[in-house]
Amino acid sequence: MPKVSPDFKDSLSKVEDAGALAYCYQCSACVGECPASHHCEGFNPREIVLASLLGVADYLTDADSVIWQCTTCYKCYERCPQGTHPIEVVTALKNLAFARGNAPADVTAVRDTVKENGVIIVASDALAKRRQELGLAAAPAAPASEIKKILE
């Protein structure tokens, strides 16, 4: 028997639009064109919303959760007749998973790269040479210290 947390859905409402999940009537309009549902084992936005509504979604914030399979294509957002926005529920669950230390290593690594450098790609000599070949000025320095202050 999973642990039931009746207030779980309230913890999602801080993410924009995720709080509208109570309007879901489980019609599956979000599933029909969901690419992750078609291609990834175990991903189903209708089930993700239902588990969140019932307060049994803790497992979705565990390590290796299916939530990271979402492609963020926003087709569920467009197709939902109830304005539920399953993708925002997924984002809210991702935020909870990260806070629990359960985000995939590469997601954390991208965030760390932005925190240290202000950008997701670190400049290199090879890149500088390519920019020069194309007649482009050197890439400007990113405001790394300011971004670090935001992410600390």
Next chain:
Amino acid sequence: MAKSAVAEYTLFLGCMIPLRYPQIEAAARKALPKVGVKVVDVEGFSCCPEPWSVKGAGLDDWLAIAMRNLAVGEKSGRDMLVLCNGCYATLTEAAHIASNGSDARAAADKKLARLKLSYAGKSRARHVAAVLSEAGAGKVAASVSRPLAGLKVAVHHGCHLLRPAEIMGFDDPFEPSRLEELVEALGAEVVRYQGYTDCCGKATHDSTAALTMASDKVEAMRAAGADCLVTVCPACFEQFDLGQVEIKRKLGKDLRLPTFHYLQLLALAQGEDASSLGLKRHHIDVAPALAKIKA
């Protein structure tokens, strides 16, 4: 404000274009002035930040960094021009959230105050596809000196240009056509294919599924007779260009459909030489597509 023949924007390049695909930046700087779009560089921008990992880790932090970029853009007194769907999605959604005065905005405001910055909601991000579309296909066509006649192009819009339509405001989320009109303005022929608004698959964490999604799309483009595909996003570009190398290695399919950013096709049609555009850096050889263009 009087409508001037030259529109000025602050250029927001993000990360992938200047730091991994500078050939797209080079194409933009050559092509845009010829259609009356002047770009101005300003200092101080960071990653937009990218809307999968950074947003997945924490919406508050993602919003604060995005609002910081919007604040820097706002100081320049111009709207920001972006060449990437990811930057467009982040900056547009962040401006939308900021205008709603939500809890998330209040948290982001506090972080910005520590940097002595604030975002008043005056500047916004404009996608280059929207700016060109609003300028008009006729204006784009007027800049063409070497039409891409004979070239059949499959258009991949990319999800974050289209959806959510009520926030992105570019085109119909399931039956878009404005980007296709911009391709036709270059003298090329657009081919519609099955699933043309589907996702490239870049952002899923399931690497096999990601390649299958891209592979399905490229196969549908091939089946419709496309000689190449065009995107307006460096992440989608990478998923198809580098992705087709991975598709061959892991799925055993040798698809080789040349991949372009729209600005590269625009620069080519304006008479820029392929060698000055860095096209040889693409993983999938573009020569078969260029050979289709009738001299």
